[in-house]
Amino acid sequence: MIGLRGIHKTYGKTTALxxxxxxxxxxxxxxxxxxxxxxxxxTLKTVAGLxxxxxxxxxxDGKDMAGVEPYDRGVAMCFESYALYPHRSAYDNxxxxxxxxxxxxxxxxxxxxxGAIAELLGISGxxxxxxxxxxNGQRQRIxxxxxxxxxxxxxxxxxxxxxxxxxxxxQMRAELKAIGAVQHTTTLYVTHDSVEALALGDRIGVIRDxxxxxxxxxxxxxYRPCDTEVARAFGRPRINLLxxxxxxDGGFRTADGKVELPLTAKAQPGTDVLVGLRPRDIVLGGAAxxxxxxxxxxxxxxxxxxxxxVRLGEQQVSLVAPRGDTTGLGPDDPVRLTVRPENLLLFExxxxxxxxxxxxxx
Amino acid sequence: xxxxxxxxxxxxxxxxxxxxxFALFPIAWMVIxxxxxxxxxxxxxxxxxxxxxxxxxxxxxSEGIPFVRFFVNSLVVSVGAVLLSLLVGLPAAYAxxxxxxxxxxxxxxxxxxxxFAPELTVIIPLFVLYQKLGLFDTYVGMIWVLQLVTLPxxxxxxxxxxxxxxxxxxxxxxLDGYTRKQAFFKVAxxxxxxxxxxxxxxxxxxxxxxxxxxxxxxxNEAQTVTVGALSFLGGDRPxxxxxxxxxxxSVVPPLLLALTIQRYLVRGLSFGxxxx
Numbered sequence: 078m079i080g081l082r083g084i085h086k087t088y089g090k091t092t093a094l095x096x097x098x099x100x101x102x103x104x105x106x107x108x109x110x111x112x113x114x115x116x117x118x119x120t121l122k123t124v125a126g127l128x129x130x131x132x133x134x135x136x137x138d139g140k141d142m143a144g145v146e147p148y149d150r151g152v153a154m155c156f157e158s159y160a161l162y163p164h165r166s167a168y169d170n171x172x173x174x175x176x177x178x179x180x181x182x183x184x185x186x187x188x189x190x191x192g193a194i195a196e197l198l199g200i201s202g203x204x205x206x207x208x209x210x211x212x213n214g215q216r217q218r219i220x221x222x223x224x225x226x227x228x229x230x231x232x233x234x235x236x237x238x239x240x241x242x243x244x245x246x247x248q249m250r251a252e253l254k255a256i257g258a259v260q261h262t263t264t265l266y267v268t269h270d271s272v273e274a275l276a277l278g279d280r281i282g283v284i285r286d287x288x289x290x291x292x293x294x295x296x297x298x299x300y301r302p303c304d305t306e307v308a309r310a311f312g313r314p315r316i317n318l319l320x321x322x323x324x325x326d327g328g329f330r331t332a333d334g335k336v337e338l339p340l341t342a343k344a345q346p347g348t349d350v351l352v353g354l355r356p357r358d359i360v361l362g363g364a365a366x367x368x369x370x371x372x373x374x375x376x377x378x379x380x381x382x383x384x385x386x387v388r389l390g391e392q393q394v395s396l397v398a399p400r401g402d403t404t405g406l407g408p409d410d411p412v413r414l415t416v417r418p419e420n421l422l423l424f425e426x427x428x429x430x431x432x433x434x435x436x437x438x439x
Numbered sequence: 440x441x442x443x444x445x446x447x448x449x450x451x452x453x454x455x456x457x458x459x460x461f462a463l464f465p466i467a468w469m470v471i472x473x474x475x476x477x478x479x480x481x482x483x484x485x486x487x488x489x490x491x492x493x494x495x496x497x498x499x500x501s502e503g504i505p506f507v508r509f510f511v512n513s514l515v516v517s518v519g520a521v522l523l524s525l526l527v528g529l530p531a532a533y534a535x536x537x538x539x540x541x542x543x544x545x546x547x548x549x550x551x552x553x554x555f556a557p558e559l560t561v562i563i564p565l566f567v568l569y570q571k572l573g574l575f576d577t578y579v580g581m582i583w584v585l586q587l588v589t590l591p592x593x594x595x596x597x598x599x600x601x602x603x604x605x606x607x608x609x610x611x612x613x614l615d616g617y618t619r620k621q622a623f624f625k626v627a628x629x630x631x632x633x634x635x636x637x638x639x640x641x642x643x644x645x646x647x648x649x650x651x652x653x654x655x656x657x658x659n660e661a662q663t664v665t666v667g668a669l670s671f672l673g674g675d676r677p678x679x680x681x682x683x684x685x686x687x688x689s690v691v692p693p694l695l696l697a698l699t700i701q702r703y704l705v706r707g708l709s710f711g712x713x714x715x
Contacts, residue, residue: 127610147613154614160607164629177616223615 078103078263079124079231080136086119086287087131093119094130095287101231106254106264108278110271110310116287117267118157121233124265125154137230148179153229157236159220161208167219168204171195174227194226197256198249213240218249225256231263238273250276271311275299283307305424306432308353314384317354317394320426322347329423335390338367338416342423342436351433353422359396359414361385361403366417373410376403387412473683480680493684502671502678505659506685509667514692515578516653516663517646520585521639524593527586529635532597533623537606547598554591558651566655576657584652589642596641600634601627636703644693664689 079101086094094116101107111117122128124135126147135142137150153174161170168191174180175187182190195201198218203211211219217240224232238246238253253259254277268274274281275295282292283303291303302308308316321331325346329338338352360366371389378384383403386395396414406412425433472480474489497506535547565584566575574580604627612622653663668685671678 122610125610125614127613146618147610148616148618152614154611156607156611158605158607160605160611162608162611162626173612174615177621178618179616223611227615 078105078138079107079265080134080139081120081123082134082136084120084123084130084133084135086116086123086128093287094123094133097133097284097288099282099289099292101263101265102280104261104263106259106266106277106279108274108281109265109267109284110269110274110278110281111284112269115284117269117284118235119287120284121154121235121265121267124231125152125233126150127154148177151179151230152233153224153227153231154233155220155224155235155237157239159216161216161220161223163208165208166204167200167206167208167211167215170208170219171204171222171226174223180227190226191222194222197225197252198222214242214245217241225258229262231265232259234264234266236268237266239268239270253277272313275311283310302353302422302435304432304434305351305353305427308422308424312355312357314356314395314397316422317356317359318351318424319354319389319392319394320349320351323350329421331390331392333390335371336369336392338369338421339418340421340423341418342421344423344436349426350436351424351426353424354394354416355420356384356395356397358420359394359416361396361398362413362415364415366415369414369416371412371414373406373408373412375408376406385412387414469683469687472680473687475680477678477680493680494688497671497681497684497688502681504667504670506664506667506688509662509664510689512578512581512657512661512667513647513663513665513689516581516585516661517643519578519582520589520646521593521642523582524586524589524642525635525639528590528593529597529628530623532594533601533627535594536598536601537609547595550591550594553587558587562651562655569656574656576660576662578661580656581653581661581663584656585646585649588645588649588652592642592645593638596638597631597634600631604630633703636700640696640700643696647689647693 079099081097081099084094084097086092097116097120099109099120109117109120119128123130124137126135126142126145137152142150161167162173165173171191171194172187175182175190191204192201195204198221200215200218200222203215203219208216208219217237221234221237224234224237238249241249250273266274266277268277275298278295280292280294281298282289283298284290285306291298291307293301298307299311302311305318308318319329319331319336321329321336323340323344323346324330324337327340327343327346329340329350329352330336340352344350369389371387371394374386374388374393376383376385378400379397381400382397383400384395384397385403385406386393394414423436425436427433471485473493474491475483475487476490476492479487496502500507535543569575569580569584572580574583608626608630609619609622612626613619617625647663648665649663650665653661653666657663657666664685668682668689671681671685
């Protein structure tokens, strides 16, 4: 549906997109995740035709979009800056696409459609207000409404929930995918929030320095992150990454020898590696798996769970345990941890400017 | 403390009054001059029999000087110059704010440089050209030459107004299904209205006050008030009272205009500073 082939884009001396490749399938909800400055917004604007790539091809429905004006591409975009027309009311902002020559609806029909969308987004009471009288969260919902109100080949959403307060954001996140228009329309959703990407994306693309480093379902991204940076991007508390070497018998050992783990991945003995362990994959106390011993460094209540940071020799690992398992645990108490070898991720060691890549298992 | 504060306040008041006297004295002098009868013109300073005779003479087209026509000429020429500059300058300002192309900065600088050059440096060739082209002493000729005054002003000020608007507003309009032209007229232009009001007024005042171009490039048909008011100084005896009356009358339109659009002017001048 949306295809980007080898897109390069530079602004002066800075490279925004560096050979970006992306495929979004028909009807799919695709999340593009990356830190600020990675090229997310430029990617959206390139699809919309607002930015002309220096080289590369933009495809919509398999057709090359070179030279096709934004208004002929039939895509709708929600800007991170909202880009609402400040001299018009909220209603007129929502009505703008429906009054344009390309998406015109009869006034009565338009009013009905706007009413329905406003209801959906909880902005019915705001329609008479001018943009200047709205809070950021309200503006953001109006901006989202202006996209959803019209039929489109694809929705391009640039951080559409970022300025909502936490409660509303969670609610809207849950509701967004249930909106009929969103279900039927291919959506390219840009965010820097990994929780949002995991919750919403049928598939997720991770973008870094103007390139897509990994594309996949949330399971693929979670269980087989392509490198340490992608692994770090998903999950809070962050993944534990223990530095060490591969031993002669194919296991793993940290420099001080305090942590030894069996490895399922095959790696050259003597290689510097990082072992990745998700905090929720470490079990406090005895269970089936490989056992480690250490001392408690600090505990922090997260809510239902407790984050326990445990010292293993010179290294520390974080884990999340149910609250009941941690009663009576204090600093410097000895603890036993269990990990399942199949949950271990093995990465090459990080080098400056190049995060360590996943070493293939099986 | 309180005493000191009051003393300082009184001093400030005094300083302000002195400044007002200093600033307003020339204008007061002009008003007095315009009210003097001709025979008391040189004999007295402040004690005279005030008369509106000078105004009557000036507006009555007597003394063989068609002042009313000069006044109308000034209006036509200044308004015409501003309208033409807006028509040409708004698209130019928008384009130069949004699109950088090869030589665009040089082009803008060249336009601005028209304002640097003293008008006297080009006036003789212009005079010869106007004579040959039949533009001498015509409205078209005056409106055209005043573009040197109004166009750079309008383009440069409006350019910064457009540059202050985020391009994403027009981009949103493009994605809403509007063409670039519609995005300009429906989104960009309404948002710079205060700027248009402010810059139009400034350009009008500059055009109205211009002296050198009408002095050399008009003679009678298209002459404007700035030059026309001086006609009363000609002849065997300079009629200062008539000149003063003419000058005061010619201040009225810019003043009225400034007062009526004051609201826009303040908003217009502060527009760029306030993020929408």
